[in-house]
Amino acid sequence: MTFLRNPLLALTCFLSLLLGGCGGGSSDDRITIGVAFETLQTEYWVAGFDAIKAELEKRDIRILEAIADSDSNRQLQQIKTFVTRRVDGIIMVPKDAKTSIPAIKAANEAGIPIVLFNRIADREGVEFVGVQADNFALAKATVDYMVEKARETGRKHKAMVVLGDMGDHNAIGRRDGFFAAIDGNEDIIEVVARVPSEWNQEKAQAGVVNAFQANPDISFLFTSSDFLFPSIVSALKAADKYHKIGEPGHVILGGFDGDATAWQMMQDGYLSATGVQDVYFEAEASVQAILDLLEGKEVPELIRDPGFVIHQSNMEAMKDRMWGAVISSGN
Amino acid sequence: MNKKLGLRCLNNAPLLLFATVFLLLGLASDRFLDWQNLLNIGVQSSSTAIVAIGMTFVLLTAGVDLSVGGVMFVAVAVAGKMIYSGQPLWLSFLAALVVGIIAGVINAFFVTRMKIAAFVVTLAMLFFARGFGLWFTQTRAMNMPDKVTAIGTSSVLGIPIPLLVLAVVCIAAHLTLSRTPFGRQIYAVGNNSDHARKAGISVTRNLFIVYVICGACAALAGLLALTQTGAVSPSFGENKEFSAIAAAVLGGTSLFGGRGKILPGTLFGAVLIQTVENGLVILNANPYLYPIITSLIIFFAILLDSIRSRALESFHRRPIRPTDFQTNP
Structure with missing residues (x-):
């Protein structure tokens, strides 16, 4: 080990081992x-x-x-x-x-x-090749389901939409999907509050509290992402508006993403529907697209994740494809 | 007389701006001036106001603490994990405050002992705290049990608990700055640290304490926000440093140190930002207008502050020659 007495040599050996360990010189x-x-x-x-x-x-x-x-x-x-x-x-x-x-x-x-x-x-x-959920279509399908449930109540509803970051394409697609679903259903849905959250829990909570202050009779709420639900639920509880489906005072709730909180709310009977991005489809499609491009195959510029709407009627059948439910089950 | 009135108006510019915004929103919607809505504004401002109070201490010394958002996140992440594991609330909250204080001590150590610029140290702490928090939570949101949100929605004698906490912090901070030798020393350090040192003030000790106060305030603000949102999410406290600095500056605190107050200054700054956002939701304004209106008000407030500073400077300036020199040599 005498060579280690030479600091320069020792440093060179150390760096070589380090780089080798990092895989930089791998012949894989x-x-x-x-x-x-x-x-x-x-x-x-x-x-x-x-x-x-x-x-x-x-x-x-x-x-x-x-x-x-x-x-x-x-x-x-x-x-x-x-x-x-x-x-x-x-x-x-x-x-x-x-x-x-x-x-x-x-x-x-x-x-x-x-x-x-x-x-x-x-x-x-x-x-580039884009792999993306159809935010517009999925949000519209989710809100369509909510509107159907609202129509079943036989009365008119005041609605609130919690928006995401206005500079995010996904957030804009979801917003537009929401309004497209409302369009033509103004006889039973009146949108009275548009709450910008900037994807921030505190802003969402404050916005929902303020919207209920201005319109205490809001009974229809769609959020552009499920991850805002804890704040929204906190605000709903503070306004005594958090009740299960079928109970008096229930607010029809809908979301987007399909996370673990949404799954829990759905199981507990509070959430009517959420638009699920099929994360497993998107992952597989992304990897496959790279491999196809490497092989010189034709790949479309945009691969659409069709996603799906999970709701109270199909939740048991669809839960294995909902990533939030998969996380919850610990798989 | 007119000059005195003008001076008084300029000195209370933040308050006048606040009153104007309040009046305009009140005229636009009858719901806005509802007592419950006023309480809502107070509760929703509490978290930002407490971070801004801590930030004011640091800004008064001509420093800055960019780590508050990250500290908020890591403090509530620790509290959240403890609550999840069945620890009592008081112990979990205490642990969060200790985390805030430790972060403040680390910031203070590097700023005062290693003489590294506060901007660099606290920016590094911001990234470290956020990274640590993400690792600690594994980027999983933690939804809190109802007993946590019950604190944020409960009242004592009709006053919401977050407002009471804010009031205690505000009064304590105000009295500290205005009535104690430590408070006076902070202003002295911010005005000119060399002069302060020559006057026998321990600049290092004062700087150390303000960063610790700021860390503790960030953790406390995080806990207040947690009792309202009911969840520790990976984006918790994100960009809070900007809201805190904006609130302090809106309230008249100078970024160059030595000037600023908690009451009414910083408190009104924090409440003003929340008032605008509250009013816009009440009016169901176009979401694209939110950043435009908020930034215009912040710009206007800073413009007013700049005019005020120049006017006060010229008012207090001593003439080199007596003005009656010509007439009465």
Whole structure:
């Protein structure tokens, strides 16, 4: 071990071992895919991340992971690192529609196929495959079901919609889906409150409290994401509006995403319906799209996750496809 | 006389702006001035106001604490985990406060002992706290039992508990700043730390304490928010640092230190932001208008503050020559 007495040699050995340990010099012939998520700050993104990793492991594909913590510059650097490490493909959740374009361009210039998972970017001189739920159609189908339930009560309802971030394509799709479902049903639904939440629990809670202050007789509420339900329920309880389906004073509730809270509320008989994004479909489609592109096959620019509406009548039959129910059961 | 009136108006600019916004919203909707709605505004402001009070202490020393949102998150994450594991509420809440104080101590240590810029230290703490919180919770939302939200919705003598907590913190902070040697020293440090040091004030000790106060306030604010939202979500406390700084600045606190008050200053700043958001929901305003109107009001408040500062400066400026020099040499 005398060579270790030479500090320079020892440092070189240490760095070589470190780099080797990191897999930088691996001679592994397997396909490598870089997975870059903007954030892991909601259960949905965690479920998506886990689903992609499971899909890659199932196909014996090597994975490089990166989380940008909502920073588009950091995401750009992460994508450039993927390019430097010569990955075979990239699956990315962009920060938003605009700021992610340089990152996509970096992958395009290196000739690396890139798939955007669940959230797509503007196609301004860049090429990618998008895998995304049809937010508009799914929100509309969910609210259609809620309207049907409202009509069954035989009375007119005042409605509130809790909106997401107004700069998020997904949030806008859900908002438009909500209003499309209401359109033509004004005889029984009057929208009296539009609460912007910016995907923030505190803002959602305060907004719902304030909306009930202005309109105490609201009896129809749709939220653009299930993850806001704890705050909404807290506000409903404070206004004595949280009652089970069929009980006097029940507010018809609907959501979007299909998370564990929504599943619990559905089981407990409070939630009428929620639009479920099929995270497992999206993960499989993303990985398959990269493999198809590597093989030179034709892949559509946008792969739609049809999703589905889970409601009180079909919940037992559909629960195995609802990611929130799967998480709840610990599978 | 007119000059005195003008000076008084300028000194109370935040209060006048607040009254104007309140009056306009009251005229626009009769629901707005309902007693219950006023209580709602107070309750909804409580969390931001308490973070902003902690932030005011730091801003008065010409520092900044960007970590408050992350500290809020990690503090309630610890409390949430403890509540989930069956620990008593008081112990869980106490643990959250200890987490806030520890975060404040770490910030203070690096700012005062290692002499690293507060901006850098607290930014690093923001990322560390948020990352730690995400790891600690495994990015899973924790829905709190009803006994937690019961605190946020209960009242004592008709006054909601969050408002009572806010009142206690406000009065304690106000008295500390206005009636104690420590408070005076904070202003002195913020005005000029070198002069303060030469005057025998322990700048290091004062700076250390303000960061600890700010950390404790962040944790307390997190707990208040938790009692209202009923959930620890991964985005808990996100961007709270901006709301806190905005509230303090709206209330007349200078970003350069040495000037600012808790009452009415910071408190009105926090309540003003919430009042605007409350009013817009009551009026069922177009959601796209929210950021536009809120930012316009913040801009207007800061413009007023700037005009006030210049006017006060010129009012208090001593003339180099007596003005009657020409007439009475």
